[in-house]
Amino acid sequence: MSELIISDLHVSIEDKEILKGVSLVIKSNEIHALMGPNGNGKSTLLSAIMGHPKYIVTSGSITLDGKDVLSMSVDERSRAGLFLAMQYPQEVPGVTNSDFLRAAINARRETPIPLFSFIKEMEKTIKDLEMKPDLAHRFLNEGFSGGEKKRNEIVQMKLLK
Template sequence: MSILEIKNLHATVETPEGTKEILKGVDLTIKSGETHAIMGPNGSGKSTLAYAVAGHPKYQITQGEVSLDGEDVLEMSVDERARAGLFLAMQYPVEVPGVTVSNFLRTAKTAIDGEAPALRTWVKDMKGAMGDLRMDPAFAERNVNEGFSGGEKKRHEILQMQLLKPGIAILDETDSGLDVDALRIVSEGVNRAKESTEIGIMLITHYTRILQYVKPDFVHVFVNGQIAEQGGPELAERLENEGYDRYLVGSGS
C-alpha cells in the first residue's frame, strides 16, 4: 500500500521577468489502486506539480510537504525518489543516444530493486509487455527515444511503468500527440499496470478523451496553481461540456 501526500505545496520558477510562483498551495493524497485525474487549462501549473514532486531542479519548493509512505520526498534526490516508488512519465521524453531500450530498462530495474533481474525472466517479461503495447521486438535494440514517433515515446513510457512497477505513477499528458489507436493501446497499458500492481496514478490531462479508457476515481480541477474543485468522474463529463471558463473568472489565468 503506497500513499503519496502533498500538503500546502508552493513552488516557484525563474523566468526572464524574475521569480514566478506557479504552485500556490496544493493539497492532494493518492493511494494505491486510485486514479486521480488532474485537469485544467494550459498554463495552470499541472506539469509543474508533476515535476516538482519528481524533483526537477528547475522548480524551487518554497513551502509545503510531500511524503511517500511517511517518508519526506523533498529530502530525497531524484534517484532516491524513483527507488522509493515514484515514477514520472514525461510529456516530452528526452532522447538518450547510445543507450538501447533493453539496456536502459534492465539498468533501471536493477537500480530500483537493488539487484539485477534474472535474465530469462526479464526477457520474458519485457517481450510480453512489449507485445501488449503492440511494439515491434526490434524496438528493444533502438536507442532510447532517438527517432521515436510521439506514439512510440509514449508507449515506451508506459513500458517502463509496467516493468518497473512503481507505487505511485505520475503521467504528464500521456495522451498528447496520440492518434485514436495509440491512445487506446497506451490506455490499456495503464489499466494493466493498475490491475496487476494496484499502482496509484496521478493522470494529468487537458482533455477528457483518455478518461474514456482510463476511468478516474477522482477528478481535480487545477487552476492558477491550485485545486479549484474536486469530485468524481461526473466532474470530467461536466468539464467536457462546459470547459474551464467558470473557473477562470477572476483567477488571473
C-alpha cells in the same frame, strides 16, 4: 494501499511563486488528470514531486505512505515508486531500449539482473502491451509515434516496478 498526499504546497522558480497552496490526495488505483491552460503549474507540480532542482518548495509537504518525499533524493523517490512520464520524451539515438532499461534496473539493485532473466521479462512486457517485438533493439524513443512513446514509458514503469 499507497497514498500520495500533497498539502498546501508552494513552489517557486527563480524567486517567482508558481504554486500557491496546492493540496491533493492520490490513492492507489485512482486516476487523476491535471488539466488547465499553459502556465498554470501542472508541470511545476510534477517537477516538484520528482525533485527537479530548479523547482524550490517554499512551504507545504508531500508524503508517500507517510514518508516525507521532499527529504528523499531523486533516486529514493524513484525506488519508492514515483515515476514521471514526459509529455515529449527525449529521443536518444545510439542507446537501445534494452540497454537503457537494463542499466536503469541494475542501478536499483544490489546485484545486476541476469541477462536471461532481463530478456525474458522484457519480452513478456512488450508482448503484454502489444508492442512490436523489435522494441528492445530500437533506439530509445527514436522515430516512435506518440502512442509508442507512451507504451514505451509503460514498459519502463513495469520493468522498473
